[in-house]
Amino acid sequence: MPVFTAIDGDAPFPHTGPGHPGPHRYDFHERTVSRQLVHRSSVAEVLITGWQSTGPYDFLLGAQWPRVHGFYRLPGDRHHDPVLMAETLRQAALLVGHAGFGVPHDHHAVLDELGYTLGPAGLDGLAVRAAPTELMLRVTCHDVRMRHGRLVALRVQAEIERDGRPVGRGVGGLRILSPAAYDRLRGPGRPAAPPPRLPEQVVAPELVGRQQASDVVLGPALMPDSWLLRADAGHPALFDPMDPAPGHLPGMLVLEAARQAAQRLHHPDRVVPVDVVTSFHDPIAPDRPCVVRAVREVGPDTGQDGGGGRRAPVRVVLVQDGRTVAEVRLIGAPADGAPADGGPSAAAPAPTRRGLPLAS
Template sequence: MSHTTRQPVAPSASTPVLTPTLTYAVPREYVHRAAIAEVFLTGWRPIGPDCFTVTAQWPRQHSFYLTQEGTQDPLLLSETIRQTLPLLSHAAYDVPFGTRLSWDFFRYTLDPAALAVQFVPAELELTVTASDIRRRGGQLAAVTMNFDISRDGMPLATAETRFGCYTPAVYQRLRAGRADLDEVLASALAPAPPVPPALVGRDRPQDVVLSAPDVDRGWRLRTDTAHPVLFDHPVDHAPGMLLLEAARQATQALDPARRVLPTGMDIAFFRYVEFDSPCWITAEPDAPERHDEQGRQRTKVTAWQEDQVAFSATVTTETVAPR
C-alpha cells in the first residue's frame, strides 16, 4: 500500500501519454496524528521479507522543530521514525486501529552535515528492517526495527528501536485504571512556570518543557497538554517526543552559552510518566575521556517520578557554529 500514485493525462493526437508522479502524505490515522500538517511520511513499500522503504519530506521550517543557524532540528528525525512505527504496524502487519504502541528503547546517530537547509524541502528515504518479531494471539505484540536513512540520496542517519503493541483490553490492564482520558486529564498538574527560553535553546515560553530547578531534584518536567505539537491529540501519559525534548533541553541548559546539536540519543523507557505527580529531570555531563571518537560531548539525562526512574538517555552533542 503506497501513497505515491500516478495520475494519467489524457492523450492528444500529437502528444504522447504522460504519467507524472504525484506525491502526498500518508493518511494521518496511520501515523497517529490529528493534524494533517504534522504528517511527514509520504509513502511506503515492501522490498523484502520484513524489509520496507518509507519516504518522508521535512519542511524547511517548522513551528516547533526549529531551523536554527541553517540546520534542521535533529528531533525531526526522531518524529519521522516515530511516525514510521504505527505506519508499518497498521499497513504492513495489520495491527488494528486502537492498538497502543509503546517504546522500549530508541537510539539514533546522524551526520549533522546532512541537516543543512536547502532551497527545497528535504526528501528522505528510510530503509527499515524488522526483526525479533513477537506475536500474541496472531497479532503483532513487539518488534525491533532498524533504520538506514538517507536525505536526497546521501546518508543521514542510522537508528534502532523496539516497541510493544497493546490491544485496548491489554492496555487497560497495563495502565491499571489510568487509561480514562477524562479522568487522567482532569487530574493533571498545571504546568509550572518555564525556565527562560534562551536557557534551553528556545524562542517561546510555550515551547519550554522544563521549569525552574529544585536544588536536590533537578528540573520539573512541564507537561502542557494544550501544546499543539507535543500534544497533537489527547493521551493518558507523557508522550515519548516530550521526553526526548526534555532530554535535549536539559542538555542545552547545562551550557546555555553554546548552541548544542543532538547528533545522537540512546534512550531507555522504563515507566509511563504520569500527569498527576511531578516528574524531575536531571542531567550530568560525562567526563571528557568518555566523549565519542569525534570528540562530541555526552550527557546523561534521567527522569524520576515518585522516586523511580521513568527513562534514561545519553545525549551526544556538538556545538552549532553561528552563521
C-alpha cells in the same frame, strides 16, 4: 509472517519497484500517507510520504521535511533540527505496524526504544536547501513477535538517505497493546484523562534554547541540575488531538525535556543533539510530579570534567514516584555561529522495556 493489509487507501501504489523502469513507478514523495497511520491529526505534521514492502520484514519509506518546521528548528535555519529524525522514525515505526502488520487503529502503540545518529557528513547532511528535504528510509524489522496472528512487538532499524547519500540511521521499538491491555498497564483505578501537571513557573526560554515560554517543558526544582517536567497537553507539536486523553506522557516530550536539560547545562554555548539513545522503563503519569535530572558525562572529546570539548555527552534521567521512568543519553555538537538565545538544543531516543505512548 506479517500480513500486509491496505488501510484507508494507503496500500503501496502499483509499481515495478525502485530502480526498474515502468509506467507505474511509485513516487515516494508525491503525497503524505494517511494521518491515522502515523497518529497525527494535522497533515502538516505527517512526515512519511510513501511506503513499499520489499520483503517479509523489510520496507522502503519516503519522508519529506519542510524547509522550516514550526517547532523542530535550529537558529538561523541553515540546518534541519536532527530531532526531526527521531519524529520521522517514530512515524515510520507506527506506519510499519499499521500498514505492514495490520495493527488495528484502536490498539495502542507503546514506545520502547527510539534512537538516531547522524551520518558521516554530520549536520551538513541536514543542510536546508531551497526545496523541501526528501528522504528515503530503508527499514528492517527485528524481534518481531506475533500472538494469535496479531503483532505484539517489533524493533525497526532504518538507514536514512538523502539524494542517495547516508545522512543518519536510527532504531525504534514498539509494543502493541489492546485497549484492555493498555488499561491494565495504566493501573487500576486511574482516571481516563488525568489533568497534566504544570509547574507554575518555567525555566527562562533563552536558557534552554527556546524563544517562547510555551515551548519550555522544564520548571524549576530545588535540587541543582534538576527540573520538574512540564507537560502542556495543549502544545500543538508535543501532544496531538488524535489522542485527547493520553494515559501517559508521550515519548517525544521526554526527548524535548532531555534536549532542554542538556542545553541548560551548556548555556550559553549552543549544542545540537547529533546522537541520542533513550530507554523508557515505565509510563509517566501526567498528574504526578516528574523530576528531570541531567549530568555531564566524560566523552572522547570532552576531557575529564565532561566539558569544553567539541562533543558533549549528557545523561538525563526522569524520575517519578521514586522510580526511574526514562533515561536519555545524548551527544550534543556545537551549533557554530548560533546565538545563545533562541531555538532548540539536545534530545533523545531509546533501548527497551515498558514504554510510553507513541501517539502524540
